[in-house]
Amino acid sequence: MRNQITSEARKLLTTRSVWGLLAGTVLISGLAAWAIAANLNLAGPVGLAGLPGFQEMMGLVPALVLVLGIRSYTDEARHGSIVPTLLSSPVRRRIVGAKVVVVGIAAAAFAVAGAASVIAVSSLVLSIDGVALTVGSIGAFVALMAKVVGVCLLWSTIGLGVGLAISHQVAAIVGSLVWLYAIETLLDGLAPNLGRLLPGHAAMSALGIVPGDTLAPLDGAMLLVGWAAVCLTVGVSIFQRRDIA
Amino acid sequence: MFTTTAKGVPPSAEPIGSPAIGVRALTKRFGAVTAVDDLSFEVRPGCVTGFLGPNGAGKSTTMRMVLGLVRPTAGSATVLGLPYASLDRPASVVGAVLEVQSFHPLRTGRNHLRVLAAASGLPDARVDEVLEIVDLAGVGGRKAGGYSLGMRQRLALAGALLGEPRVLVLDEPANGLDPLGIRWLREFLRSFAARGNAVLVSSHLLSEMAQMADEVVVIDRGRLVLQGAIDVVTGGGSSIRVSSPDHEALGRALIAAGLEPRPDDDGGYVVADAPGDLVGEIALHAGVALSELTPRETTLEDAFLELTEGAER
Numbered sequence: 001m002r003n004q005i006t007s008e009a010r011k012l013l014t015t016r017s018v019w020g021l022l023a024g025t026v027l028i029s030g031l032a033a034w035a036i037a038a039n040l041n042l043a044g045p046v047g048l049a050g051l052p053g054f055q056e057m058m059g060l061v062p063a064l065v066l067v068l069g070i071r072s073y074t075d076e077a078r079h080g081s082i083v084p085t086l087l088s089s090p091v092r093r094r095i096v097g098a099k100v101v102v103v104g105i106a107a108a109a110f111a112v113a114g115a116a117s118v119i120a121v122s123s124l125v126l127s128i129d130g131v132a133l134t135v136g137s138i139g140a141f142v143a144l145m146a147k148v149v150g151v152c153l154l155w156s157t158i159g160l161g162v163g164l165a166i167s168h169q170v171a172a173i174v175g176s177l178v179w180l181y182a183i184e185t186l187l188d189g190l191a192p193n194l195g196r197l198l199p200g201h202a203a204m205s206a207l208g209i210v211p212g213d214t215l216a217p218l219d220g221a222m223l224l225v226g227w228a229a230v231c232l233t234v235g236v237s238i239f240q241r242r243d244i245a
Numbered sequence: 246m247f248t249t250t251a252k253g254v255p256p257s258a259e260p261i262g263s264p265a266i267g268v269r270a271l272t273k274r275f276g277a278v279t280a281v282d283d284l285s286f287e288v289r290p291g292c293v294t295g296f297l298g299p300n301g302a303g304k305s306t307t308m309r310m311v312l313g314l315v316r317p318t319a320g321s322a323t324v325l326g327l328p329y330a331s332l333d334r335p336a337s338v339v340g341a342v343l344e345v346q347s348f349h350p351l352r353t354g355r356n357h358l359r360v361l362a363a364a365s366g367l368p369d370a371r372v373d374e375v376l377e378i379v380d381l382a383g384v385g386g387r388k389a390g391g392y393s394l395g396m397r398q399r400l401a402l403a404g405a406l407l408g409e410p411r412v413l414v415l416d417e418p419a420n421g422l423d424p425l426g427i428r429w430l431r432e433f434l435r436s437f438a439a440r441g442n443a444v445l446v447s448s449h450l451l452s453e454m455a456q457m458a459d460e461v462v463v464i465d466r467g468r469l470v471l472q473g474a475i476d477v478v479t480g481g482g483s484s485i486r487v488s489s490p491d492h493e494a495l496g497r498a499l500i501a502a503g504l505e506p507r508p509d510d511d512g513g514y515v516v517a518d519a520p521g522d523l524v525g526e527i528a529l530h531a532g533v534a535l536s537e538l539t540p541r542e543t544t545l546e547d548a549f550l551e552l553t554e555g556a557e558r
Contacts, residue, residue: 007364014356015349080347081357083314084404087341088364090313090330244314245275245306 004098029114037125047136069159074169107156164235265443271320282467295458303467336365336408350390394421488513498531
């Protein structure tokens with residue numbers, strides 16, 4: 001599968017759109033950090049892991065890596081490059097496996113880039129008020145980043161599964177974002193017992209950013225793993241049967 | 246223009262086992278529509294096999310089933326005796342061009358090929374070689390979305406040649422090529438087959454196919470109409486082109502005499518397997534003046550139209 005992974009990595013790195021998405025991640029995370037950090041009333045120095053609102057500042061990164069995952073397949077379906085891809089590697093599961101690896105690595109890179117932007121902008125904004133953002137406990141920060149990276153990785157896998165299943169790029173992206181920001185929000189309000197089991201809420205629970213949450217972070221993480229597994233399994237199952245006509 | 250025909254053609258190492266492509270009782274239904282219906286044929290090594298049929302006859306669907314892109318409803322297709330998905334290194338066995346637009350438009354031509362080369366474990370140096378072969382080396386760094394139709398076709402061909410395959414499957418590869426490009430393609434495929442490799446190629450350009458192919462497979466509405474050598478298909482026969490100022494009366498007289506005149510694009514008729522003097526006599530007895538009575542060899546186009554129209558009847 002090494003050949004397929006190299007090929008998928010080249011696909012990702014040789015179009016400008018992925019760099020645009022990465023730039024968007026940095027920009028949006030930075031803007032969110034600016035908005036949140038400007039309203040923090042901190043008296044003294046604060047460590048990275050203790051920065052209030054860090055997870056919220058990173059809140060849109062999962063949506064962007066979801067789009068990245070969707071596009072990993074739908075770009076190929078849209079432009080017809082899926083034909084030479086399948087001719088080079090006719091075992092479809094192998095292609096999906098390579099995409100999971102490459103999109104997962106890219107999602108982790110997006111999370112790190114988003115975090116770097118958040119730290120840089122927060123540090124700048126807090127310094128205006130004379131508050132220093134220090135490194136603090138490295139272990140705690142690594143644990144926090146591991147959660148963020150893990151959540152992003154799972155969202156990219158969910159995106160890939162959705163893309164494989166739906167194939168039509170606009171429908172997959174718009175449908176996913178509407179689900180995430182409209183339908184889930186609505187269900188969370190109307191039927192909280194159901195809403196907390198959905199992927200968006202599970203991700204927030206995993207990051208520990210839902211006030212009064214009834215879902216523990218570990219449960220949220222496990223639930224999100226389950227959603228990623230379900231989406232990928234459905235996507236692969238449909239992709240395996242799809243005629244490339 | 247394109248480089249020499251020999252470059253890029255794999256040397257004939259081991260002879261390909263027969264057949265290079267085997268299609269057996271292949272059937273594909275899309276809902277209520279039967280696109281391919283119990284189709285069987287073989288593509289032999291050392292031959293360019295033309296794949297002919299009217300639009301919607303099922304040629305592209307058949308090719309896609311051979312290449313594992315479409316799942317057959319019934320039957321099987323093999324390349325060198327194996328289903329495509331079972332080939333260990335498919336790029337070194339089969340090269341295929343199925344559609345002109347099969348790349349990300351914002352990726353450069355060279356990067357598109359580098360993506361494919363990586364998937365097949367081929368070195369990047371091979372990318373530059375195939376770009377040279379199809380005369381795209383100078384524009385390999387440009388985004389493929391800006392390529393002309395002919396350049397896109399050549400990029401697709403370059404992708405097919407990457408793995409130095411023994412079998413080529415090409416769906417309308419001449420589309421968008423200029424006359425020089427078409428001649429290069431013909432010579433390339435002839436040279437490729439002459440080294441013991443196999444080619445299955447579909448085209449609407451029947452005159453081109455007549456010059457290029459050794460054998461043809463003719464299908465209509467998903468079913469095999471005929472497979473054979475070009476001269477067998479054309480029957481080595483002849484026909485008469487006949488025309489008259491009174492086109493309708495001439496047609497009626499020929500039909501009344503038991504012949505099957507086929508109107509051509511120039512306002513006359515082509516009458517197969519009938520001597521010129523017989524056609525002349527029929528016109529004379531019917532009192533129809535003739536403006537032309539010309540013997541001609543049966544072309545692949547004549548045979549194709551006769552076969553497919555015959556199938557419709």
